[in-house]
Amino acid sequence: MFEFFKKKDKRNTEQNNEIKETDDKCDNENSGFSFSLDKLKQTVANTAKNLVQSITGAIETKEEFDEFALDDTEELLIKADVGVNTAAEITDKLRSKHSKIKPSQIREFMKNEFNKILESAGSEKINIKEGLNIFLITGVNGAGKTTLIAKLAYQYKQQGKKVLVAAADTFRAAAEEQLNIWSERAGADIIRKDGTDAAAVVYDAIKKAQSENYDILLIDTAGRLQNKHNLMEELGKITGVIKKLAADSFSESLLVIDANTGQNGLQQAKVFKEISNLTGIVLTKLDGSAKGGIIIAIAKEINLPVKLIGVGEKITDLKYFNSQDFIRALFE
Numbered sequence: 001m002f003e004f005f006k007k008k009d010k011r012n013t014e015q016n017n018e019i020k021e022t023d024d025k026c027d028n029e030n031s032g033f034s035f036s037l038d039k040l041k042q043t044v045a046n047t048a049k050n051l052v053q054s055i056t057g058a059i060e061t062k063e064e065f066d067e068f069a070l071d072d073t074e075e076l077l078i079k080a081d082v083g084v085n086t087a088a089e090i091t092d093k094l095r096s097k098h099s100k101i102k103p104s105q106i107r108e109f110m111k112n113e114f115n116k117i118l119e120s121a122g123s124e125k126i127n128i129k130e131g132l133n134i135f136l137i138t139g140v141n142g143a144g145k146t147t148l149i150a151k152l153a154y155q156y157k158q159q160g161k162k163v164l165v166a167a168a169d170t171f172r173a174a175a176e177e178q179l180n181i182w183s184e185r186a187g188a189d190i191i192r193k194d195g196t197d198a199a200a201v202v203y204d205a206i207k208k209a210q211s212e213n214y215d216i217l218l219i220d221t222a223g224r225l226q227n228k229h230n231l232m233e234e235l236g237k238i239t240g241v242i243k244k245l246a247a248d249s250f251s252e253s254l255l256v257i258d259a260n261t262g263q264n265g266l267q268q269a270k271v272f273k274e275i276s277n278l279t280g281i282v283l284t285k286l287d288g289s290a291k292g293g294i295i296i297a298i299a300k301e302i303n304l305p306v307k308l309i310g311v312g313e314k315i316t317d318l319k320y321f322n323s324q325d326f327i328r329a330l331f332e
C-alpha cells in the first residue's frame with residue numbers, strides 16, 4: 001500500500017518536472033480558452049473514427065434497417081462509448097415503424113441525434129460574475145484535477161483576475177507540493193495548511209478570498225473513490241462550508257473525468273452528482289482519445305454539460321467546450 005503511494009508521489013514529482021519543461025512552450029496562437037475548428041478536429045480525430053466513420057462505414061451501404069443492421073448499429077454505438085441506454089434509444093428510433101430513415105442517411109441521423117442530446121444537457125458556459133467566484137474541482141485519482149486548477153489559474157491570471165488556489169487535497173503530501181509548483185507558475189496565490197482537514201483549508205481560503213477581494217477561488221480536492229463514504233463525508237463538509245460562508249459565490253462545481261476511462265466516467269459522474277451539486281464536467285485527456293463518445297453519454301444519462309476540455313499537458317491546453325463545434329469537428 002505504501003509502495004503504491006510512494007510510486008504515485010514519485011510520479012507526481014516527475015510530472016512537476018515535466019510540467020516545468022513543457023509549459024515554457026506556450027504558443028501564443030493557442031493561448032486562451034478558445035480553440036480553432038482545425039485544432040479541435042485534430043484533437044477529436046480518433047473519436048471521429050470510432051464514433052462516426054466506423055458506424056457510417058459499416059451501415060451506409062446496407063439496403064435497409066433490418067434486425068441485423070439495427071443490431072450492428074447498436075453494438076457500434078456502444079463500442080463508441082455513447083452509453084448502453086443511449087445506444088438502445090437511438091436504435092429504437094430507427095426501429096420504429098414511423099422511421100423512414102434509410103441506412104444511407106445514418107450520418108445525418110446521428111448528427112441530429114447527437115446535437116439534440118448535447119443541447120438538452122444545459123449551458124456549456126462557465127458561470128463567472130463580478131466579485132468572488134468559487135470553483136470546486138472534484139474527480140477520481142489521476143483524472144487531472146490539479147492540472148486543471150493550474151490551467152484555470154493561468155488563464156484567469158492572464159485575464160488580469162486575482163486568483164487564489166486552495167490545497168484541499170490534504171490526503172497526500174505530494175499533492176500540495178504539486179499544486180504549489182503549479183500555482184507559482186500560473187502566478188496565483190495558494191492557501192495550504194499542513195495537518196488539518198480539507199474543510200478547514202476551504203474555510204480559511206474563503207475568508208482570505210473575501211477579505212482580500214479575490215475574483216477566483218479554485219478548490220483542489222482529493223480523488224479517493226475507493227471509499228465512497230469518506231469521500232461523501234469530506235465533499236459534504238466542503239460544500240457545506242462554501243454554502244455557509246459564500247453561497248452566492250459558488251459559481252461552478254466541476255467534475256473532472258479522464259476521457260480515456262470511457263464508461264467508467266459515467267459511473268463516476270453518477271456518484272459525484274449525488275455528492276457535490278455538480279454544475280458541469282471537464283473532460284481531460286481528449287487529445288488522442290478515441291473515447292470522446294462519453295460526452296454524449298454524460299449529456300444523455302447524467303444530464304450535465306461538458307464545459308471545458310483538456311487537450312494536452314501544457315498550461316494553455318484547456319479549452320471551452322462548444323457542442324456545435326464538437327459536432328462539426330466530428331462530422332465534417
Ligand SMILES: Nc1nc2c(ncn2[C@@H]2O[C@H](COP(=O)(O)OP(=O)(O)OP(=O)(O)O)[C@@H](O)[C@H]2O)c(=O)[nH]1
Pocket residue numbers: 015139140141142143144145146147148169175222223224284285286287309310311312313317
Ligand atoms: N494528455 C493530457 N494529459 C493530461 C491532461 N490533463 C492532465 N493530464 C495529465 O494527467 C496526469 C494526472 O494529472 P493530475 O492533475 O495530477 O491529476 P489529479 O486528478 O490531480 O490526481 P490526484 O491528485 O492523484 O487525484 C498528469 O500527468 C497530467 O499531466 C490533458 O488534458 N491531456
Ligand SMILES: [Mg+2]
Pocket residue numbers: 145146147169175220
Ligand atoms: Mg491532484
